[in-house]
Amino acid sequence: MSRKAFQRLSLDDRRRSLMEATLVCVAQHGLHGATVRRIAEEADVTAGLVRHYFGSKDEMIRTAYAYLVGQLTARASDSARQTEGDADRQLRQFLRANVTLPNLSEQKVSLWATFIGRVRYDPQFAEIHREGYREFLNLLEALVEPVLMAHKRPHSATICKRHAIALNGLIDGLWMEGSLNSGLYSQALLPDILVEASERLLGLPPGSLSKPRTTQEQ
């Protein structure tokens, strides 16, 4: 009767591996079906490791939630930051990144929803959510302001915040819709719908976000 062969991983690698296994299990089986044993099996380790790396199952799940939120925001933010061009193009790119792969993923939406469902009644989840929301809203405000300025639209702090809230709502809503109802209409439409809708929300001239001039044309 030989023991299972195993490999030692660095602290970071093992933790990440366990968090990712956690996310897979929560997505597939929900919080109630994501048992320590199943998560351990997904990560190809035994259940005892959970306690070793995280104090408890709940702690591991919370950490995985924060990991997910960070990933989602970072992807969209990076996408905007790596874009060459004026404010319009950067906002456009940020918007599109939210409803495009890899962020537009049924698994990620499922996960996000599952966790959101706990925010109201679990203070620790609430804290993670609040922090992520604040960061996302700040990013959005920072992208919106220069666009409004460039188009000579009102751009007070209050107005920017209001726009950011509405935009964030639109993004979240379409992101969920798009991932959950992939059969009902083409996901390829989503980025266009979002960008055009955002254009209208901000009161920009038609085409300023949806048909941006290339850098050369400017």
Added chain:
Amino acid sequence: MSRKAFQRLSLDDRRRSLMEATLVCVAQHGLHGATVRRIAEEADVTAGLVRHYFGSKDEMIRTAYAYLVGQLTARASDSARQTEGDADRQLRQFLRANVTLPNLSEQKVSLWATFIGRVRYDPQFAEIHREGYREFLNLLEALVEPVLMAHKRPHSATICKRHAIALNGLIDGLWMEGSLNSGLYSQALLPDILVEASERLLGLPPGSLSKPRTTQEQ
């Protein structure tokens, strides 16, 4: 040692009572914490009744989900139908009803999110979701078309559907945001933000939805 005194309820009353207890428990403790025993206690009955009225715990939870979805849509729909006035006012009222009490409730959003998280991997939840989504989108399309016509805007079936999708995304997103982040900004702003944003999305003249003329003024 006397037994617990109990009252016999009609089939409908008992089922509704159990479904509502289920929703309370799922909201408070999540799907994993909503045990048969807890739900039974919430409904002030013993656990055996669950099996009697629903084949299993899972069946009861599914039924409760469908019950919730129906309630949400009905509330918004009724609100619009009971509104006197032109197409603008009806759409306005429908929109506002989605981000106003009783639909704007942290518990309902939590519930909704929790269930949405299961849609992707559970075909039975998916069916309930799809049906509810379809119904909501149809309602929205039917409200949007006459508004576009009245304002002499393009209103082909394709355009109406596209608008309905974007509006639905906006509604869902703001609904969630508003319920989850009540601390960050006043919930009283939500209906206005939604109506103004919808106005822009549909390309309507400013004020046509957000500052509707009263019936007398028309």
Added chain:
DNA sequence: CGTATAATTATTCAAATGTATAACTACTGA
């Protein structure tokens, strides 16, 4: 007022779950 019956309670059971602890082994450094 009595009786049938189905709604409800009370109890039981096997399986699953989170956690705790002990045993083992892959890797590190000398």
Added chain:
DNA sequence: TCAGTAGTTATACATTTGAATAATTATACG
């Protein structure tokens, strides 16, 4: 090459869980 150690496995355990069954009783009906 060889210990030492910490990462990892294996096992054990008390609790909880969903479900099944038996025992009671509220209510409708004649």
